[in-house]
Amino acid sequence: MLPALSPAQEKLLISLADPEAAADWGVDVSGASLMALLANAEFHGVLPIVLRKLRERGDANLPKDAGLPQKLAELRDQSTTATGQSMLLQYHGDRIMKALAAKGVAARIVKGPVFARKLYRQLADRPFTDIDILVDPASIEAANRTIAECGFKLGSGEAESHELQEFKWLEKDNSSLLVELHGNLVHDTGMRRRLSLGFRELQAIDNGETDTPAALLTIGIVHAAGGHKFHRLQLCVDVLQGVRALKSPDEEARLLEAARMTGIELELATVLNVTGRLFGAPRAIELANRIKPDLSIRLAKWLITGNMLLRVNSREKLRSRLSRDAFRWVQRLARPRPYPA
Numbered sequence: 001m002l003p004a005l006s007p008a009q010e011k012l013l014i015s016l017a018d019p020e021a022a023a024d025w026g027v028d029v030s031g032a033s034l035m036a037l038l039a040n041a042e043f044h045g046v047l048p049i050v051l052r053k054l055r056e057r058g059d060a061n062l063p064k065d066a067g068l069p070q071k072l073a074e075l076r077d078q079s080t081t082a083t084g085q086s087m088l089l090q091y092h093g094d095r096i097m098k099a100l101a102a103k104g105v106a107a108r109i110v111k112g113p114v115f116a117r118k119l120y121r122q123l124a125d126r127p128f129t130d131i132d133i134l135v136d137p138a139s140i141e142a143a144n145r146t147i148a149e150c151g152f153k154l155g156s157g158e159a160e161s162h163e164l165q166e167f168k169w170l171e172k173d174n175s176s177l178l179v180e181l182h183g184n185l186v187h188d189t190g191m192r193r194r195l196s197l198g199f200r201e202l203q204a205i206d207n208g209e210t211d212t213p214a215a216l217l218t219i220g221i222v223h224a225a226g227g228h229k230f231h232r233l234q235l236c237v238d239v240l241q242g243v244r245a246l247k248s249p250d251e252e253a254r255l256l257e258a259a260r261m262t263g264i265e266l267e268l269a270t271v272l273n274v275t276g277r278l279f280g281a282p283r284a285i286e287l288a289n290r291i292k293p294d295l296s297i298r299l300a301k302w303l304i305t306g307n308m309l310l311r312v313n314s315r316e317k318l319r320s321r322l323s324r325d326a327f328r329w330v331q332r333l334a335r336p337r338p339y340p341a
């Protein structure tokens with residue numbers, strides 16, 4: 001269980017987790033408070049951003065606590081290792097993509113390295129622990145064979161992988177290197193009757209381009225609400241950065257059209273609402289409110305709050321878990337909205 005944070009400490013965590021917010025803070029923070037904040041930042045996947053901001057502030061301006069310098073040194077070493085792991089994963093991802101291209105298998109890397117490169121000013125702010133490759137479902141068998149030929153072994157059950165359209169591959173000589181092959185980024189079969197985000201949908205959203213802001217934000221929303229059920233703050237930071245990447249009304253319109261096409265209007269309204277309220281981002285809330293609310297959207301917004309997300313692993317984790325599980329059932333039971341093909 002994570003150390004409890006006061007409302008003021010939670011506010012500071014959110015500020016430090018925002019890649020573009022100032023690194024300074026106007027109130028004194030004790031060493032114990034900063035240690036608790038660091039533990040929470042590590043769990044929520046935003047530790048690299050927090051460490052960068054503490055470095056920018058300068059160790060001389062941090063609380064004088066006997067255990068803090070050692071803890072910071074340990075976490076900085078871990079962060080450096082994570083950056084190296086990301087680089088190694090990127091190498092293997094590029095190697096697999098070249099092999100897929102040589103065999104005529106259309107594929108794209110999604111999430112981690114693409115988010116880091118396209119949405120964050122500093123790559124080290126967004127390390128990743130696996131490589132996600134998306135292909136058309138008809139290409140899954142060919143893609144699986146190619147990944148195996150690149151020195152990886154299947155680490156997930158074959159029948160379940162086919163059902164979820166998600167295959168987990170581990171490097172034979174280093175099982176810490178994980179590559180996931182997807183036929184669809186929506187893995188829950190109960191939800192897939194309403195929403196879908198696959199290779200062809202992303203091509204349609206990109207409309208001849210590659211990794212457009214609308215496509216990246218659509219992926220971020222599905223990742224937060226369709227895969228992990230808001231289990232850590234990093235998911236909303238990706239979405240926050242995705243909103244900032246929308247530079248024009250046309251890009252906003254493309255995002256909303258993508259939501260209608262893929263069936264993720266419920267997820268878009270929910271994720272952008274909680275992200276906007278957590279980070280004080282009115283543009284995210286305004287975009288969320290452009291989706292006409294029905295009962296499922298109203299219920300989802302009531303269930304998914306900033307407190308629910310921040311307290312996933314706190315004394316209130318049972319309440320958080322119940323809210324997130326209830327949200328999943330809302331997703332499964334929500335009716336598809338009509339979309340003119």
